[in-house]
Amino acid sequence: MTDLPGSGPETSDPPPTGAGSTGEEPPSTGLFGTDVTDPFDPLAPSDHLRRRQFVSRLFTAGQTTAAALAVAVLGVVVYSVAARAASVLSIGFLTSGPPTTLNAPGGGVAPEIVGTIVIVALGAVIATPMGILIGLYLTEFAGRRSGPPIRLALDLLNGMPSILIGLFVFGLLVVGHHQSGFAASVALAIIMLPLIARGTQEVLLLVPVSLREAAQALGVSRWRTVLGVVLPAARSGILTSTVLAVARAAGETAPLIFLSTIYNPNIVSLNPFSHEGLPNIPFYIFTASEADEASGFARAWGAAFVLLAAILLANIAARALNRRSSLSR
Amino acid sequence: MIGSIRLAGPRTAGSRSRGRSADRIGDAVMYGLCLLAALLAVAAIVAIAYQMIHGASASISHFGLGFLGHATWRPNPPFESFGAATFLYGTAITSAIAMLLSVPLGISIAVYLAMVAPRRVRGVIGPLVEMLAAIPSVILGFWGIIVLAPFLQAHLEPFLHSVLGFLPFFGPTPTTGTGLFIAGLILTIMVVPIIASISRDIFLSVPRELQEGATALGATRWEVLRGVVLPISASGVAAASFLGLGRALGEAIAVTQVIGAGNAIHGSWFQTGDTLASRIADQFAGATSKLDISSLFYLGVILLAIELVANISAQLISRGFERRVAAR
Numbered sequence: 338m339t340d341l342p343g344s345g346p347e348t349s350d351p352p353p354t355g356a357g358s359t360g361e362e363p364p365s366t367g368l369f370g371t372d373v374t375d376p377f378d379p380l381a382p383s384d385h386l387r388r389r390q391f392v393s394r395l396f397t398a399g400q401t402t403a404a405a406l407a408v409a410v411l412g413v414v415v416y417s418v419a420a421r422a423a424s425v426l427s428i429g430f431l432t433s434g435p436p437t438t439l440n441a442p443g444g445g446v447a448p449e450i451v452g453t454i455v456i457v458a459l460g461a462v463i464a465t466p467m468g469i470l471i472g473l474y475l476t477e478f479a480g481r482r483s484g485p486p487i488r489l490a491l492d493l494l495n496g497m498p499s500i501l502i503g504l505f506v507f508g509l510l511v512v513g514h515h516q517s518g519f520a521a522s523v524a525l526a527i528i529m530l531p532l533i534a535r536g537t538q539e540v541l542l543l544v545p546v547s548l549r550e551a552a553q554a555l556g557v558s559r560w561r562t563v564l565g566v567v568l569p570a571a572r573s574g575i576l577t578s579t580v581l582a583v584a585r586a587a588g589e590t591a592p593l594i595f596l597s598t599i600y601n602p603n604i605v606s607l608n609p610f611s612h613e614g615l616p617n618i619p620f621y622i623f624t625a626s627e628a629d630e631a632s633g634f635a636r637a638w639g640a641a642f643v644l645l646a647a648i649l650l651a652n653i654a655a656r657a658l659n660r661r662s663s664l665s666r
Numbered sequence: 667m668i669g670s671i672r673l674a675g676p677r678t679a680g681s682r683s684r685g686r687s688a689d690r691i692g693d694a695v696m697y698g699l700c701l702l703a704a705l706l707a708v709a710a711i712v713a714i715a716y717q718m719i720h721g722a723s724a725s726i727s728h729f730g731l732g733f734l735g736h737a738t739w740r741p742n743p744p745f746e747s748f749g750a751a752t753f754l755y756g757t758a759i760t761s762a763i764a765m766l767l768s769v770p771l772g773i774s775i776a777v778y779l780a781m782v783a784p785r786r787v788r789g790v791i792g793p794l795v796e797m798l799a800a801i802p803s804v805i806l807g808f809w810g811i812i813v814l815a816p817f818l819q820a821h822l823e824p825f826l827h828s829v830l831g832f833l834p835f836f837g838p839t840p841t842t843g844t845g846l847f848i849a850g851l852i853l854t855i856m857v858v859p860i861i862a863s864i865s866r867d868i869f870l871s872v873p874r875e876l877q878e879g880a881t882a883l884g885a886t887r888w889e890v891l892r893g894v895v896l897p898i899s900a901s902g903v904a905a906a907s908f909l910g911l912g913r914a915l916g917e918a919i920a921v922t923q924v925i926g927a928g929n930a931i932h933g934s935w936f937q938t939g940d941t942l943a944s945r946i947a948d949q950f951a952g953a954t955s956k957l958d959i960s961s962l963f964y965l966g967v968i969l970l971a972i973e974l975v976a977n978i979s980a981q982l983i984s985r986g987f988e989r990r991v992a993a994r
Contacts, residue, residue: 393886403774476699496977498916558689588802
């Protein structure tokens with residue numbers, strides 16, 4: 338890769354650095370040297386300084402290139418998905434099931450969209466209250482001793498590979514029973530939980546202590562303070578982290594390939610507790626990508642576009658929400 | 667906040683004692699619920715570890731630690747021979763490629779966002795880099811097979827082979843673009859935004875006066891970075907890198923899609939392979955025999971152990987960083 342620090346192009350023009358300016362005056366011996374007659378003359382850099390500035394610019398150029406590369410990769414991925422999805426995208430793609438004959442073009446992913454929404458929504462319903470309670474515990478109740486282990490557990494849960502969470506829920510809910518949308522929701526809830534808990538904790542820490550003290554001074558009990566003062570003040574921050582957690586979980590595929598793969602792809606199912614899994618977009622894309630079949634590819638790109646658009650929009654919405662709340666604070 | 671004033675409103679004398687006991691119960695209930703939820707998070711970690719070891723017990727007792735050094739994986743009944751060496755190798759190589767690329771890239775982006783970019787540009791580029799992390803792995807993997815693999819196979823891999831072919835890992839280009847190398851690149855795309863966004867926050871937390879002081883003494887931007895910002899933030903950046911490593915080690919889906927599910931150890935990065943996580947993702951649904959399933963759980967146990975080491979290292983390092991910043 339050509340954008341490692343030090344190997345970037347030398348053509349960028351960073352803003353001037355602190356020491357001296359690059360005038361065209363002949364080099365002087367120094368700030369207090371005898372050659373300098375007018376202290377207000379622009380200082381000309383020595384060879385040594387020029388080399389230092391060159392090195393600095395080189396690295397700045399490399400850093401700029403790296404940032405541009407990351408944005409370019411995002412652009413290329415989004416463009417690839419959008420361009421390949423364009424041929425299948427239509428209202429019918431969102432509202433109809435798969436084509437009646439195998440390998441035929443046309444058809445849509447409505448059952449998968451509905452199934453994904455059900456799985457993710459149920460996961461959020463499980464994870465959000467628990468995440469908020471854990472965040473509350475960490476900020477309002479935990480002492481010096483009890484806080485760190487809980488935080489460590491959350492961080493470990495956050496770093497847990499989703500495939501292992503899938504195996505765990507498989508052993509917990511599927512072995513001896515059957516696949517279900519509910520099992521998938523539980524797995525996604527485990528993925529969302531640390532994100533919501535840590536996000537809640539961070540915004541709760543931002544709630545001014547003076548608000549809590551004011552409530553205390555008025556004789557308000559702790560739980561009423563939490564429900565009436567602390568949580569409302571942190572509302573939009575909690576909502577932001579929940580939206581981000583949902584966006585993260587919606588694209589998770591690894592747990593679903595054990596938990597919600599056996600289903601009837603022709604039926605829009607709303608019941609996460611039925612005796613089989615729910616159709617879902619991530620597994621749909623995964624199977625299509627492993628298969629060798631052009632019409633399936635087209636629908637998979639369409640499904641990928643729908644999922645990606647939803648996730649990126651959720652991210653933008655969460656960011657806007659966060660900005661508004663931090664402005665009003 | 668208006669609601670709080672209403673809640674805090676004066677009570678009549680008669681309801682006071684009733685209110686007190688209700689408050690006591692309310693406090694206890696809230697504390698109990700919060701504690702329960704917090705303990706459930708701890709229990710989840712323990713339960714996951716138990717479930718892995720329980721699922722792997724048959725394979726652990728059958729193969730023992732020799733499983734780690736054994737490189738065959740033949741689930742068919744006459745053989746039933748399982749070993750993790752191929753996947754340990756694949757995991758190590760793909761994660762190494764990802765870290766070699768994403769640590770310098772991620773830090774560079776973080777420096778750009780924290781020190782180089784004008785405020786308004788930073789407000790646009792920063793979120794875009796974070797959105798790179800929001801792309802679902804299954805979509806990134808799909809893009810990897812359809813778009814990136816043909817490109818690598820046609821251009822980048824032959825180029826690397828012709829320039830750096832004397833190194834064994836840049837071997838001749840095989841017929842497909844799938845393999846360890848593309849898996850490392852896809853992981854790089856997933857890890858860079860993690861390292862970049864955490865490092866940026868750390869760089870921004872470096873005291874401004876120190877940087878301005880160095881600048882006033884005539885240091886160039888690079889010298890401020892080298893001499894002031896990096897020494898203070900080194901352990902924080904290392905922690906961010908370990909978090910990124912944890913992500914790279916454990917990613918299953920995108921790697922499964924692009925790595926080619928190879929069963930042998932190849933010296934060349936352009937050949938196929940498999941990682942611990944991708945082998946589980948690839949074969950768990952099709953596993954039939956008890957030993958096969960149990961061996962896949964055994965891979966899960968190994969992965970869990972590696973992940974715990976990576977994540978706890980990250981925590982320990984960042985604790986040290988926080989303590990140092992607090993002491994300053």
